[in-house]
Amino acid sequence: MSKKVGILMGSDSDLPIVRKATDMLDSLGIPYEVHVYSAHRTPVEAAEFSKNARASGFGAMIAFAGMAAHLAGAVAANTTLPVIGVPCKSSNLDGLDALLSTVQMPTGIPVATVAINGGGNAALLAAQILATADETLAEKLIAKRAADAAKVLEKDAAVSAEFNR
Numbered sequence: 001m002s003k004k005v006g007i008l009m010g011s012d013s014d015l016p017i018v019r020k021a022t023d024m025l026d027s028l029g030i031p032y033e034v035h036v037y038s039a040h041r042t043p044v045e046a047a048e049f050s051k052n053a054r055a056s057g058f059g060a061m062i063a064f065a066g067m068a069a070h071l072a073g074a075v076a077a078n079t080t081l082p083v084i085g086v087p088c089k090s091s092n093l094d095g096l097d098a099l100l101s102t103v104q105m106p107t108g109i110p111v112a113t114v115a116i117n118g119g120g121n122a123a124l125l126a127a128q129i130l131a132t133a134d135e136t137l138a139e140k141l142i143a144k145r146a147a148d149a150a151k152v153l154e155k156d157a158a159v160s161a162e163f164n165r
């Protein structure tokens with residue numbers, strides 16, 4: 001069994017993006033735990049969860065936040081587990097505010113930031129981190145890459161049939 005992925009979101013309004021990650025983790029059979037802990041509204045809970053995460057059996061963390069998105073950085077400040085930040089598009093600035101707030105971390109406290117609303121890739125990156133110590137999971141990821149590539153080649157065949165006569 002893989003280690004767990006800890007998933008935190010700044011608000012339940014981030015849930016549609018969080019579900020992209022939980023769906024992906026479900027498809028890979030990776031256990032996880034999900035909480036609404038905000039860097040600003042519930043900083044004590046966010047810090048306590050992060051401080052205890054390694055001892056609680058987590059192997060990677062994913063933090064979702066929009067606007068002044070400090071959650072991933074706040075988590076990273078309190079653990080040496082790998083932290084993946086997902087900037088969420090939730091304001092008038094189209095997510096650029098969250099992207100910059102998440103990605104621009106000072107040396108010493110890294111956050112691996114994925115694309116705006118990139119919940120699926122956040123889960124895959126967490127899976128790849130866990131797979132460094134889990135051969136069964138590594139095999140699943142290799143199989144998924146092959147299945148994804150096969151789907152693209154099917155689409156290529158359809159497009160080729162239409163245009164390349």
Ligand code: RP5
Nearest residue numbers: 010011013065066067088090
């Ligand atoms: C952030 O502020 C949350 O992560 C959310 O993306 C954004 C808006 O939160 P709500 O006002 O919808 O609760 O902290």
